Ligand SMILES: Nc1ncnc2c1ncn2[C@@H]1O[C@H](COP(=O)(O)OP(=O)(O)OP(=O)(O)O)[C@@H](O)[C@H]1O
């Protein structure tokens with residue numbers, strides 16, 4: 328196998344670089360997660376330097392597990408990622424199938440549809456929370472006020488007024504509140520990432536075999552059956568790709584959460600790490616290790632589920 | 640059940656008319672073959688019959704019922720595509736059963752019909768495979784199976800064998816012919832391979848640029864081609880044509896003689912020339928003869944093995960009664 332030696336030798340720098348790249352941060356995180364390490368402490372100044380003498384064992388992990396935000400963060404991470412995946416795939420498929428037919432103005436519509444993807448996440452969040460979802464000044468506030476105005480007018484009508492006076496006044500929803508801020512994040516990220524799904528599904532639809540469609544038409548398949556038995560299976564692989572890429576991206580959402588509610592009632596793991604990292608590096612590192620574990624669980628789960636589709 | 644009548648049908652794509660007004664009747668149980676050069680509109684015509692392509696004008700009737708406005712699935716026709724058009728995500732069983740499933744037939748009935756079709760096509764061992772795991776010939780059979788289970792009043796084939804290798808093509812050709820003999824269902828078969836046309840057809844329809852040049856049995860077309868195009872298109876190797884003196888002597892503008900109707904004689908033939916390339920097929924030898932005094936090279940089909948080689952002198956005697964004569968418009972005389 329001596330002929331293998333040269334290629335191996337030539338690969339070594341790249342492999343070493345990759346190892347250093349991954350292993351150094353990971354081992355540093357591991358190390359920090361087992362010691363007491365804070366940025367600022369006037370009573371115990373020795374904790375402000377990372378050193379083995381500050382060994383805490385699993386103390387940081389215990390601290391994180393017992394903090395009330397941790398379970399919320401895990402739940403929220405999963406809720407946000409799963410909802411966004413579900414919504415973007417559904418909207419993506421629907422829109423892609425719709426605009427795949429040729430119609431006048433197709434080019435413009437496609438460009439417009441893709442454009443949300445080019446908005447920066449922070450800008451996207453600011454726009455949504457202030458201009459669309461704001462209960463007073465946003466589109467939501469205006470729309471709710473408008474509907475209430477119409478209902479008020481209808482109540483003064485002679486006959487049907489009695490019926491409309493039974494209607495309650497609609498109250499706008501505040502999306503910065505504890506219970507709702509996660510939904511605001513889901514909405515804005517779905518809006519931003521649906522174009523990505525549309526783009527990928529559209530390319531795939533264009534490679535769909537037209538003769539198969541014609542054969543199906545002759546076989547008596549209606550539009551729904553064609554979609555169900557031909558288009559949807561054809562989209563299996565792109566759906567898998569969209570799910571995989573988005574799962575990786577959305578596990579690390581940060582800007583949207585910061586802007587919508589500063590983590591009020593709505594934290595995910597990266598946000599929690601950020602909060603700990605304001606002072607307690609040890610706890611932040613322990614949370615980071617939890618995040619790595621969660622990401623790996625999700626990855627294994629996805630690969631199991633999706634790998635099969637991709638390998639076909 | 641399956642008499643198809645095309646009544647003055649035309650088809651235009653935008654400004655270009657691909658099919659000028661065309662009339663054709665295909666009788667019940669007939670095996671009709673559309674042949675013609677590439678781009679002459681064979682597929683378009685077939686797709687119009689299937690309902691996949693709208694007519695620009697005219698009418699199509701199946702069993703005396705006008706179906707011009709009837710959707711494809713309600714015409715009772717089954718089509719086999721050149722690319723097979725199998726559903727890649729379904730097993731062979733599901734593929735064959737798909738049309739029945741769309742008819743909302745009971746699962747037991749579907750299974751029974753699929754088994755029967757699979758048995759008649761030697762597909763029983765492959766029922767649980769996906770199309771991607773089959774050879775070209777097997778895929779073709781699945782496509783045919785999917786057509787058979789519907790029990791259609793006519794089958795439409797669009798160059799179904801052109802993706803297969805030569806040996807397989809001969810085998811499938813026989814299978815389709817046998818299938819026709821057994822079922823006695825109308826079949827319309829599109830091909831640009833005139834050997835397929837000659838061997839399979841009850842009736843050949845020769846098309847050129849959307850126009851029917853001639854309709855007839857294979858031997859009609861071989862023995863009495865109505866014009867130069869049909870004469871040149873049917874028969875292999877191609878018929879020899881010549882104009883000028885030789886034609887005028889026989890009272891025609893152009894004469895044609897098939898390679899197999901020219902005898903090689905020791906001496907005293909009508910045309911004397913030199914052998915060019917000799918193609919040895921074993922059963923026959925095709926000789927390409929130059930310098931006969933005619934403008935064109937003459938192809939001769941000599942039976943068996945011929946020992947002639949490049950540059951040998953040769954004397955040719957055409958069988959006068961088998962010479963085809965055509966007028967200045969290219970139409971047959973006599
Ligand atoms: N959708 C279309 N739009 C415009 N022109 C078309 C369309 N489909 C076919 N044509 C034209 O119609 C003519 C006939 O096409 P068709 O596919 O019927 O030919 P064909 O006889 O089947 O040829 P081949 O043997 O190569 O399959 C061609 O000149 C082709 O360019």
Ligand SMILES: [Mg+2]
Pocket residue numbers: 681682683798
């Ligand atoms: Mg064709």
